[in-house]
Amino acid sequence: MLETLPEVLNSLTQPLNIILLCTGVLAGIIVGALPGLTATMALALLLPFTFTMESDTSLITMGGLYIGGIYGGCISAILINTPGTPSAIATTFDGYPMTKKGQASKALTAAAISSGIGGIIGGLALLFLTPVLAGWALNFGPPEYFWVAVLGLTMISTLSSGSMLKGLIGGCIGLLLGTVGISPVGGESRYTFGFSQLQSGLELIVILIAFFCIPEVISMIENKVKSQKSVRREKGIVKTLFFNIIKKPFFIIRSSFIGIITGIIPGAGGNVASLLSYDAAVRFSKDKKSFGKGNVDGVVAAETSNNAEVGGSLVPLLSLGIPGAPPAAIILGALMMQGITPGPNLMSQQSGLVYTFLIAFVIANVVLIIFGLMGSRYIGKVLSIPVSYLAPSIVFLTIIGSYAIRNNFLDIALLIGFGLLAYVMKNAGFNPAPIVLGLILGPIAERGLAQSMLLGEAAGNVWGYFFSRPISIVLIILCALSILLPVLGNLFAAKNEDSQERMGA
Amino acid sequence: MKKLALIFSSMVSVILLASCGTNASGSGSAEDYPSESITYSIPFDPGGQSDVEARRQQPYLEESLGQDILIQYKPGGGGSVGWSELINKDPDGHFISGINIPHIILQPLANDDTGYQTEDIVPVAIFQATPIGIAVSEDSNIESLEDLVKKAKESPGSITVAGSGTYSGHHIASLQLEHLAGIDMQYVPFDGAAPSIQAFLGGTTDVIFGNSSDLIKYQDDMKILAIGSEETFKPMPDVPTFKELGYDMTPAIDRGVAVPPGTNQEVIKTLEKSFLDILDEEGVKEEMYNEGFQPKQMGHEESMEYIEKKTKEYSRIFEMLKVTCNDLNQSNETPLDKIPLLWNYQKGCRTWRVQECLRLYRKY
Numbered sequence: 001m002l003e004t005l006p007e008v009l010n011s012l013t014q015p016l017n018i019i020l021l022c023t024g025v026l027a028g029i030i031v032g033a034l035p036g037l038t039a040t041m042a043l044a045l046l047l048p049f050t051f052t053m054e055s056d057t058s059l060i061t062m063g064g065l066y067i068g069g070i071y072g073g074c075i076s077a078i079l080i081n082t083p084g085t086p087s088a089i090a091t092t093f094d095g096y097p098m099t100k101k102g103q104a105s106k107a108l109t110a111a112a113i114s115s116g117i118g119g120i121i122g123g124l125a126l127l128f129l130t131p132v133l134a135g136w137a138l139n140f141g142p143p144e145y146f147w148v149a150v151l152g153l154t155m156i157s158t159l160s161s162g163s164m165l166k167g168l169i170g171g172c173i174g175l176l177l178g179t180v181g182i183s184p185v186g187g188e189s190r191y192t193f194g195f196s197q198l199q200s201g202l203e204l205i206v207i208l209i210a211f212f213c214i215p216e217v218i219s220m221i222e223n224k225v226k227s228q229k230s231v232r233r234e235k236g237i238v239k240t241l242f243f244n245i246i247k248k249p250f251f252i253i254r255s256s257f258i259g260i261i262t263g264i265i266p267g268a269g270g271n272v273a274s275l276l277s278y279d280a281a282v283r284f285s286k287d288k289k290s291f292g293k294g295n296v297d298g299v300v301a302a303e304t305s306n307n308a309e310v311g312g313s314l315v316p317l318l319s320l321g322i323p324g325a326p327p328a329a330i331i332l333g334a335l336m337m338q339g340i341t342p343g344p345n346l347m348s349q350q351s352g353l354v355y356t357f358l359i360a361f362v363i364a365n366v367v368l369i370i371f372g373l374m375g376s377r378y379i380g381k382v383l384s385i386p387v388s389y390l391a392p393s394i395v396f397l398t399i400i401g402s403y404a405i406r407n408n409f410l411d412i413a414l415l416i417g418f419g420l421l422a423y424v425m426k427n428a429g430f431n432p433a434p435i436v437l438g439l440i441l442g443p444i445a446e447r448g449l450a451q452s453m454l455l456g457e458a459a460g461n462v463w464g465y466f467f468s469r470p471i472s473i474v475l476i477i478l479c480a481l482s483i484l485l486p487v488l489g490n491l492f493a494a495k496n497e498d499s500q501e502r503m504g505a
Numbered sequence: 506m507k508k509l510a511l512i513f514s515s516m517v518s519v520i521l522l523a524s525c526g527t528n529a530s531g532s533g534s535a536e537d538y539p540s541e542s543i544t545y546s547i548p549f550d551p552g553g554q555s556d557v558e559a560r561r562q563q564p565y566l567e568e569s570l571g572q573d574i575l576i577q578y579k580p581g582g583g584g585s586v587g588w589s590e591l592i593n594k595d596p597d598g599h600f601i602s603g604i605n606i607p608h609i610i611l612q613p614l615a616n617d618d619t620g621y622q623t624e625d626i627v628p629v630a631i632f633q634a635t636p637i638g639i640a641v642s643e644d645s646n647i648e649s650l651e652d653l654v655k656k657a658k659e660s661p662g663s664i665t666v667a668g669s670g671t672y673s674g675h676h677i678a679s680l681q682l683e684h685l686a687g688i689d690m691q692y693v694p695f696d697g698a699a700p701s702i703q704a705f706l707g708g709t710t711d712v713i714f715g716n717s718s719d720l721i722k723y724q725d726d727m728k729i730l731a732i733g734s735e736e737t738f739k740p741m742p743d744v745p746t747f748k749e750l751g752y753d754m755t756p757a758i759d760r761g762v763a764v765p766p767g768t769n770q771e772v773i774k775t776l777e778k779s780f781l782d783i784l785d786e787e788g789v790k791e792e793m794y795n796e797g798f799q800p801k802q803m804g805h806e807e808s809m810e811y812i813e814k815k816t817k818e819y820s821r822i823f824e825m826l827k828v829t830c831n832d833l834n835q836s837n838e839t840p841l842d843k844i845p846l847l848w849n850y851q852k853g854c855r856t857w858r859v860q861e862c863l864r865l866y867r868k869y
Contacts (some may be wrong), residue, residue, distance in 0.1 A: 044578060048828055051560070133825025138707030182582055185694050187671030189616045196620025200581025286834040320706065321722050322699045326550065337560055341796065343722035405581055426766040451693050455709065458665045458691035
């Protein structure tokens with residue numbers, strides 16, 4: 001690593017690279033903040049411009065854009081309850097309630113700081129642990145995917161605020177929505193109703209906007225949500241928040257760790273990372289009831305892990321040539337256009353380039369914190385726009401965004417249809433989070449289950465294949481704990497109350 | 506409620522505006538072609554092999570056609586979403602789409618609601634191919650395809666094979682080999698080439714079917730037993746072809762470009778020349794070989810014939826599958842009622858399910 005230092009320094013001190021790094025981060029934040037426009041899409045748009053660049057410049061710009069895009073998603077999540085990218089789902093859970101309480105700039109500041117810190121931890125893991133982590137990624141087979149999805153589904157208990165039954169029903173609806181399209185193993189098309197566009201399944205982002213944003217906009221129009229004329233500006237908020245976050249190293253490291261691990265596993269992206277991390281934050285918190293009502297820790301947990309995930313998703317790309325997430329796939333494409341074939345030898349053959357990229361990656365996260373903090377002072381002002389302008393603009397943006405994802409008109413129809421359904425369901429007391437959870441995890445679970453059954457069958461022992469692999473066992477124990485602990489906790493609490501009552505009597 | 510009505514009217518107006526945009530395009534005659542920018546649709550995610558090729562072609566095409574080439578991604582359904590869009594576009598040559606063979610042949614065979622038929626797609630040229638190869642892990646005790654076949658015969662159904670997708674090129678290649686060698690292996694479909702490689706490198710499966718461009722990246726970690734090219738594949742001089750080993754199969758993914766049905770012959774000629782000339786540019790072929798691609802130079806007519814030939818070939822394979830299926834149906838060796846789910850999946854992957862056999866039977 002040291003012998004490449006001069007090359008790295010030389011590349012990173014070039015004015016063009018520095019400017020493009022900052023521009024990339026800034027452009028990423030803007031694109032990420034717009035609902036429907038994702039980091040993946042921004043990278044795809046940037047791709048043609050990178051051909052004429054030097055390979056280090058193109059990688060630096062793309063890395064900046066990727067990081068900015070994942071962070072940008074939190075802005076619309078916090079301000080209008082719409083995850084700008086799927087990674088920001090969990091940010092809505094507490095971010096939007098904070099906005100309702102007039103704490104939008106606090107939420108945005110917390111998101112900027114934690115995103116940056118998460119990103120830096122992810123970047124450092126990428127820098128130092130790539131070979132170790134890559135080997136670990138390969139041990140993750142179909143049964144592990146299945147169990148990780150099951151573990152994720154146990155989060156319904158955390159996410160279904162209010163009625164557990166409604167949470168479970170929501171989860172089932174989500175699982176059902178996840179079956180639309182060509183089945184992963186077997187290849188027949190399901191629930192497409194003759195629309196060939198549905199063969200690829202329901203687009204996650206469209207469903208996200210439909211379930212999170214549309215009901216909120218309708219409420220806004222119904223004057224349930226008043227436009228927030230004044231977003232409170234608190235002095236010294238950055239300092240306080242920063243120290244608050246730093247004071248909880250375990251919390252930050254846990255969130256980053258979840259993010260990095262999820263990122264390494266190809267197929268599970270920032271959305272799963274932020275949900276798992278949010279779930280962990282709630283479970284380990286002493287004050288569980290405050291989550292979902294505007295607890296800043298919820299925002300910190302989600303944002304730390306989804307930005308740490310970025311680093312994780314690049315591990316398999318740089319070490320094996322396998323992209324861990326869709327944006328990483330585009331970076332792989334960009335490398336190929338440069339005549340560099342990412343594969344197991346990338347680290348040894350292009351070490352200068354790889355280390356330049358990795359260090360730029362860490363720097364980009366610092367740039368992100370700066371931009372994020374500068375922005376969070378002003379961006380909250382969006383909310384002071386009168387509802388009569390704000391609501392149509394949001395609808396306009398979401399419709400453009402839904403169409404842009406796949407250039408598909410059917411997606412707009414789905415957005416409106418599911419949006420109305422979501423509004424009705426919300427009024428009936430259904431939380432959108434379990435539905436979206438089912439939709440994200442259902443296909444991962446199904447694929448894992450079917451592939452494991454095929455593999456287990458070939459090995460002659462289907463049950464053994466599911467229950468005997470080391471990582472599987474860890475995941476199974478986590479699943480069991482996740483389900484049993486709240487139940488046991490309740491029992492314990494009930495007994496305590498009992499005895500206290502008796503003591504009192 | 507008034508306000509609700511307002512929001513829906515605004516939604517509707519946005520949609521109307523957007524649809525106007527698409528209807529307005531598509532003018533101009535064949536003489537002044539191309540009269541506006543050309544949309545080059547890639548029915549896959551960015552960064553894939555089709556995208557890499559399109560990006561390589563983009564500057565050359567802009568030079569020869571004198572118009573901007575806009576690359577658009579329309580992923581989904583293994584390409585079918587993009588191809589259904591293609592056949593419904595105006596046939597004026599300003600919307601072209603990348604095509605993959607055998608995808609465009611196999612998808613309509615596998616599902617009724619694919620949204621296009623193979624013959625709707627009018628190929629302009631085929632310019633690139635990745636022969637499909639079979640490989641085992643570097644530390645496997647299998648040294649050759651013969652070893653693999655011998656091992657598969659010793660323990661039928663226990664060798665696991667990774668590949669990308671069901672009813673895909675990899676799946677059919679695996680079935681072909683099973684048929685020609687008289688063996689029974691367990692094909693496990695993954696959600697794309699990258700996840701299947703990851704599973705294979707992690708030891709999840711014993712064997713992998715992969716595209717040459719992917720295999721070449723990992724050739725230090727695996728032993729490539731055979732490759733699906735017609736003759737020795739230039740980037741892999743030491744790897745025998747399936748044919749050389751006595752298995753009459755040439756599995757490959759061919760990539761080309763197509764226009765909607767009803768496109769003027771002159772327009773096709775113009776595009777054909779632009780695409781085929783790229784391969785004669787200096788350094789292009791070398792670049793393709795280095796990335797593990799096989800350059801091809803098939804024009805409109807030749808591509809049509811090729812697709813027809815391949816369609817016949819794949820139909821034959823389906824015919825063969827049908828027989829296997831009927832055999833399975835008649836014999837009572839699979840305990841149907843015992844584990845219905847497992848049975849369903851197993852049959853869905855290894856052979857055709859009974860209903861599908863019947864459906865196919867009606868089709869031919």
